[in-house]
Amino acid sequence: MTTGNTEVHVPVWTLATEALSVPNVLGDEGMTPARLAELRTVLATLADSPIATLEAHPISTKGDRKGGISLHAASPLAQQLSQLVARTAESAPPTLNVAATGEVLYRMVVPAKVAAQVGQGLVQPMKASAGGIYSALVNSSGRITAGATFVPVCGRAAVAGAATGSATTAGVAAASAGALTVAAPLVLMAVAVGVSAYADHQRQEAIERITDLLEQLHEDNLEDERSELDGCRDAIDKATSILLDQGRIGPSLGLDTSSYAISTAIERAKRRLMKWQDALAKLPEGPVELGALTKSFPGVNEEGGTFRAHLELARLAIALKRRVLVLQAVEHAQLAGTDNPFKSFIGTLHDDERRVDELETGINSVLLRLSTLELKREGGFLSIMFTQGEVNDLLKAVYRLRALGDGLNVGIHQTDVAIEIERSSDGSLVVFPAVAA
Numbered sequence: 001m002t003t004g005n006t007e008v009h010v011p012v013w014t015l016a017t018e019a020l021s022v023p024n025v026l027g028d029e030g031m032t033p034a035r036l037a038e039l040r041t042v043l044a045t046l047a048d049s050p051i052a053t054l055e056a057h058p059i060s061t062k063g064d065r066k067g068g069i070s071l072h073a074a075s076p077l078a079q080q081l082s083q084l085v086a087r088t089a090e091s092a093p094p095t096l097n098v099a100a101t102g103e104v105l106y107r108m109v110v111p112a113k114v115a116a117q118v119g120q121g122l123v124q125p126m127k128a129s130a131g132g133i134y135s136a137l138v139n140s141s142g143r144i145t146a147g148a149t150f151v152p153v154c155g156r157a158a159v160a161g162a163a164t165g166s167a168t169t170a171g172v173a174a175a176s177a178g179a180l181t182v183a184a185p186l187v188l189m190a191v192a193v194g195v196s197a198y199a200d201h202q203r204q205e206a207i208e209r210i211t212d213l214l215e216q217l218h219e220d221n222l223e224d225e226r227s228e229l230d231g232c233r234d235a236i237d238k239a240t241s242i243l244l245d246q247g248r249i250g251p252s253l254g255l256d257t258s259s260y261a262i263s264t265a266i267e268r269a270k271r272r273l274m275k276w277q278d279a280l281a282k283l284p285e286g287p288v289e290l291g292a293l294t295k296s297f298p299g300v301n302e303e304g305g306t307f308r309a310h311l312e313l314a315r316l317a318i319a320l321k322r323r324v325l326v327l328q329a330v331e332h333a334q335l336a337g338t339d340n341p342f343k344s345f346i347g348t349l350h351d352d353e354r355r356v357d358e359l360e361t362g363i364n365s366v367l368l369r370l371s372t373l374e375l376k377r378e379g380g381f382l383s384i385m386f387t388q389g390e391v392n393d394l395l396k397a398v399y400r401l402r403a404l405g406d407g408l409n410v411g412i413h414q415t416d417v418a419i420e421i422e423r424s425s426d427g428s429l430v431v432f433p434a435v436a437a
Contacts, residue, residue: 044111073427194419232258269314371405
């Protein structure tokens with residue numbers, strides 16, 4: 001990118017989770033963002049194991065971004081980033097100061113096929129304002145400007161270093177030309193923190209909506225459900241900090257108790273989903289009387305209502321469950337001691353997450369069906385006269401039903417996923433929620 005008379009060169013690494021060789025499609029010359037995206041797709045297609053790219057952007061001005069997870073400079077992810085930069089500095093073009101200790105925004109892009117393995121609910125598209133990169137290398141739309149020159153950093157000279165090991169073992173190995181930098185623990189920890197941050201972002205949004213709804217409903221039972229779930233946050237936050245900063249979770253954190261409460265809420269959401277599905281199946285073909293609909297879905301036609309509160313409680317339970325699943329998958333990868341912790345992480349996460357995905361998909365299907373219903377008033381359209389109040393109520397109900405379908409991630413094609421890591425001068429990190437690249 002050109003800023004005044006200065007052209008900024010952005011280093012980019014290609015990271016693999018296993019030792020493998022692919023054609024050297026990146027080469028040694030600089031490239032545009034569009035060209036980098038094309039070559040990343042080629043690499044993901046050619047390689048049998050996951051490949052990610054890692055960019056290092058200078059931070060000129062810090063923005064006010066929320067929703068990230070903070071990690072100490074001694075955390076495995078911070079150490080692995082530092083080790084990667086230090087061990088590949090000799091093979092970097094002389095124009096790149098990749099060993100600099102200043103403030104840097106790292107951006108890891110994970111291919112779509114790997115993102116799909118990580119889980120559809122953890123990496124759904126988010127608005128750019130929630131986590132789009134904001135450094136001097138982006139334009140007003142949040143995209144990296146075409147003027148930025150991305151320069152590959154490859155390991156032309158072999159270096160020592162363990163490329164595998166547990167999720168908390170720092171290990172980076174750079175191989176000869178035609179091979180990729182092997183950094184399975186680095187990719188694992190970046191993905192784990194990014195998706196955990198995304199799941200917590202979902203939790204925060206659900207809590208805000210539930211709070212507004214319960215202020216209108218004044219229902220003690222639903223308030224108790226919310227409090228029980230929100231009370232799990234402390235144990236999950238502590239477990240996240242310990243696991244991603246130090247490496248092992250102890251029984252004193254109370255995560256087991258929180259996990260039980262979340263599982264109970266998930267089962268409660270499943271039962272409610274079954275009732276909603278049965279109610280929809282019993283509705284007649286064609287226009288549905290508003291009274292018949294609200295009998296099965298209380299408050300669905302109102303700004304706040306019992307159905308909407310149940311819906312948000314289910315979303316909160318799902319968001320918390322996803323964070324726990326990520327923690328459990330990372331812990332399993334640590335304890336497994338396999339040569340590829342990332343593969344172990346993916347396998348554990350996939351087995352458990354499928355059931356959560358099914359619940360979320362079922363809820364989305366109900367909402368989509370409700371949003372397409374045709375409504376009629378009591379007595380049907382053949383009644384002699386509509387009052388102004390009846391017309392207004394019916395129109396409001398129609399608009400609110402249509403709104404249920406807004407924002408549903410139904411049938412969205414899985415895209416590459418970007419995980420942004422802000423590194424301060426003291427080596428500490430802030431990892432932001434995973435977003436669609």
